[in-house]
Amino acid sequence: MTHEAGEPKKAGVVGRRDVLSTIGFWIATVASAAILGIPSVRFAAGKSLEQVTEHWVPIGSPDKLTPGDFTSVVYSFRLKDAWREVKKEGLIYVRSAPRGGSSGEFLALSGVCTHLGCNVRWSKDASRFACPCHSGLYDADGAVISGPPPKPLRQLETRVTDGVLEAHI
Ligand code: FES
Known part of the structure; x- marks a missing residue:
């Protein structure tokens, strides 16, 4: 069955699609932040994140x-x-x-x-x-x-x- 212009969408089908789309967006966003962010923080922090316990x-x-x-x-x-x-x-x-x-x-x-x-x-x-x-x-x-x-x-x-x-x- 197809939706015609102006016809209201079925709430159940559209809602599920929106939820799955939103979850996918946030998973991609968090994964990208982790992949790009961790090396950036390490680079910015330099040696300060290294353990300083020997001498x-x-x-x-x-x-x-x-x-x-x-x-x-x-x-x-x-x-x-x-x-x-x-x-x-x-x-x-x-x-x-x-x-x-x-x-x-x-x-x-x-x-x-x-x-x-x-x-x-x-x-x-x-x-x-x-x-x-x-x-x-x-x-x-x-x-x-x-x-x-x-x-x-x-x-x-x-x-x-x-x-x-x-x-x-
Ligand atoms: S600190 Fe307890 S025996 Fe040395």
């Missing part, structure tokens, strides 16, 4: 380390991007010639307890790290001896650049 912390000359003992290093630096500035602070323990290792090798451990983030303390006499918050204990390689810490102290990558030992945070 090489200078420890000093490797010659200053006492073989077999840890040196503690407190670090503080600021990471800036387009939108924000983040202050990073922390504690690192570094030892030259790790057990089983050779000269020129280093063991760098994060001084942050893996339980709830307190700073651990190194005891040369006891040859272990103790956490003052909940009595967590770690051995000289950072492995958990006892207490609530769920995992070892985080081992950090090291490198020597222009005679300066650095640890990767």
Whole structure:
């Protein structure tokens, strides 16, 4: 059956067509916005959307380390991007010639307890790290001896650049 000019349309048929057309329009609009919009936002934001969590912390000359003992290093630096500035602070323990290792090798451990983030303390006499918050204990390689810490102290990558030992945070 055809509609003649001036004849009223059947409400049910025309309504369904309009609804489907409207849904199709909005799906196409949203998909286009997502396809074109996400890269545009990433481009405009530049590096500010990238995670800014890593940094090489200078420890000093490797010659200053006492073989077999840890040196503690407190670090503080600021990471800036387009939108924000983040202050990073922390504690690192570094030892030259790790057990089983050779000269020129280093063991760098994060001084942050893996339980709830307190700073651990190194005891040369006891040859272990103790956490003052909940009595967590770690051995000289950072492995958990006892207490609530769920995992070892985080081992950090090291490198020597222009005679300066650095640890990767
Ligand atoms: S924070 Fe170190 S044992 Fe709880």
